Amino acid sequence: MRRRPSDEAGGERRVSDLPAISLFGGAGGLDLGVERAGYRIAVALDYDRDSCATLRANFPHTPVVEGDIRAFTTKSILKAGGLARGDAALLVGGPPCTPFSKSGNWLEYKRAGRDPEASLLDHYLRVLDEARPCAFLLENVYGLAYKNHNAAWFEKLLTTCRSLGYHVVQRIILAADYGVPQRRQRVFVMGSLEREPTFPAPTHGGAHETRKEWDRSLRPHVTTGEAIGDLTPRLDLGEPEEHVNGRYGHLLPGIPPGENYLFYTDKRGHSSPLFEWRSRYWSFLLKLDPLQPSPTIQAQPGPYVGPFHWDNRRLRLAEIKRLQTFPDDYEIIGSRRSAQRQIGNAVPPFLAEQIARSLSEAA
Template sequence: MAARRLTAISLYTGVGGLDFGFEAAGFATAAAVELDAVSCRTVRLNRPKWGLLEGDIHDISSEAILAKAGLRAGEPDVLIGGPPCQPFSKSSYWVNGDALRLDDPRADTLTAYLRVLRDTRPKAFLLENVYGLVYKGKDEGLRHLLEGIEQINREVGTRYTVTWKMLNAAHYGVPQIRERVFLIGSREGIPFQFPAPTHCAKEEISLLDAREPYRTAWDAIGDLPRMPNEPSLAVGGKWGDLLPTIPEGQNYLWHTNRGGGSQLFGWRTRYWSFLLKLAKDQPSWTIQAQPGSAIGPFHWCNRKLSIAEMCRLQTFPDGLEFECGRTDAQKMLGNAVPSLLAEVLAREIRRQLLGDKGNLGTLKLIPPVRRPIPEPERLKPLPAKYRQHIGDHADHPGEGRFSARKKAQRDPVASELPLLSASGAD
C-alpha cells in the first residue's frame, strides 16, 4: 500500500531545500511563500505544482496561505521554514518587555512564522535557523520563539510543545559539514525525539557501533565531469593561482609557519574558508551563499564548484534546472537546508508526531558510496609571483578560535562556538 500523502505549508521557501526533503518523505508542498524573485522563478521551473505565493510574508495573510493550499485551519500536517534571523535590537517592542504581538506590522521574520503557526494550526511544525540562535548569552531569538509558542497555546487552545537541537548534517549522511538549529513541535503535546546520528568519522567506529562512515565529497560528486566546460568556474583574483599548491582538505594555513608549504601568511590571519579545498575522502565544508573570489570550498581540481556539484553536496534531487547565473544559483544553494537532513527529520515527524507507522523504505536522497576513492591530486610548485610574499609573518594574537580550529582539522564536524548547555532534546 502506498504511503499516505501529507500536506506541508512552507515559509521562506528559498529554492526548496526543506521542501525537497519533505517531498522525499511523502509530503506535498500545498503552499509556499518566498520573496526572492530568482528563487520563485526556480521553484516554478522545477516544482510548478507547489502552491507558490511570491511576496513578503508580512504582506501575505494567513488566510491567503490557507486558500492557496486548499486547506482550513487545523488541516495542514506540517508547517516548515527557515526564517532569516534579523537583529533583535530592531524588535524592541518585545525585547523591552512589551507583550509579543503576532500581528504587529513591525514584526520580525520569526514573529511572522509564529503568526502563520497560530492561524493555520498544523499538526506539527519544523523551524530551522542558524546555530547562532542558541549561543550562550545571545539566545533572544530562541526565547522569542518559545514565548511566542506559549502565547499561541493560550490564545487558541493548542498544546504545542517544542524540542530543539543543533544538528550537523554530516552526522546523518549528508556529504557536507553544515550545522543548523531545528525546532520541532507537536500540536497535541507529543514530545519529539531527535534521531541519533547515523554517520561519523571512520576512526570513531567500534565493533558494536551501528554508525557508518561519513559520506564524502567523492560519494556526492565523483561521477560528475572532472572539468566541466564552464568558464565561470575558473578562480581568479590575486590568490587564485595559489590553489594548485594547497593539498586537498587544507586551506591557506598550509602556507604558514605551521603548515607544510611556503610562509606566505601569518597563522590565523585569514578567514578559515580562504583558499579552502575539498578532500575526496571527507565531507565537503559548508557551501557559502556569497563567497569572495578566494573563499571556498573549492574543487580538488582547483576550480569553483559547478551548480550540479553544489546541488549534490546539498543532497538535492537530481535533474533540477536553473535559469540564472552561477552567482544567483550559489546564493540560493548556500542558503538552503540539505534536503537529506530534511528527509530524515520529516520521516521522524511522520512516525512520532503524525502516527504513521508504515514502512517508508530506504532514504531517497542519501548519496551512494563510491569506491575506490582516487588518490589526492598532485601539488604544483609555487608560482614565481608569490615568492615575494615569503617571509616571517606574525601570527594572529591571542587564542581566539584556534583550539576549535585545531580540533576541526582532526574532526571536520567539531563545533566552534559555545551553545546553550541544554538542547531541549533530552
C-alpha cells in the same frame, strides 16, 4: 562504492493527504524532503523571484506566493493553498538566517539584536498561531541557539511555540551524521500538538572539529569523492568562471586537499610564509578533500572563499547540487550567482526527509 545520498533520497514524491505550508521556501530543499517524507506542499511562499521560479519548476502542483511575508495575512496564505485554519498537517520554513549568523557579528546592530530582518521569525510564529497546523519544523543557522544577542530570540521562539500548545524539541544537527556529504551544522526546532517528537538517530559517524569519538558501528561519513567524483572528468559540465585567478588564485594548487590558507603560514612550517596565523576566515583558499565530507557550501562566496575543488577550481553547479543532495535533474532558475545562493541557503533534502519523517510519526 556506496550510493550517493542524492540517489538514495526518498525516491518518488507521491500525492498525499497531509498538506503542508512552506514559508521562506527558497530553492525548495526543505520542501522536497518534506514531500518525500509523505507530506504535500499545499502552498509555498518566498520573496525572491528566482527562488519562486525554481519552486514553480520543481513543484508544478503547488501554488507559489511571491512576495514579502509581512505583506500577506495568514488567511490569504491559507486561501492560496485551499486550506482553512487547522487543516495543515505541517508548517515548515527557515526564516532568513543573516540576523543570527556569526558572520554578521562584526556589525554592531546585529550584536545588539536590532536587525529588522529578525522580525521575520515573528511572522513565522504568527502563521503558526493563526494557521494552527498539527506540527511545525523550523531550520536556521546554529548561531540562533548561541547564548549571545540571539538568546532572547531563541527563547522567544521556544516559549511562544510552547504557549501555543506545541510539544517542542530542538537540536543542532551535523548533516554529515545523516548521510549528507557535507559538514553543515544547523539548528532544527520541531513541535507537535499530539506528543513530543523525537529526532532521528544518526546514521553515519566520523570526526568533526573537536569530536574524537563516535559510534563506530555507524556507516562512515559520505565523502566528497563518493558524491561528486564521477562528475570530475565531465568536460560538458565546465563553467566559464570556474578558474581561480587574481591576487591569490596561483596559491591554490600548492595547498593540499582539505587544507586552506594556513598552509602558507610560519606556524605550519612554510619556508616562505605569506599569511599570519588565523588572519583570514577559515574558508579562505579552502580546498576539498575527496576522502572527507565537504565543509559548508557557501551561499555567497567571495573570489577566494571555498570550498574549492581538489582540481584547483571553483565547484560547478552540478557538484554543489550533489553536495547538497539535490537530484541531478532538479532545475535551478536564475543566473549562476543566483543558483549558488539558492542552493547554498537550502536545507539538504536528504536530511530534511529524515527529520520530517520522524516528525510525522509523532503526529
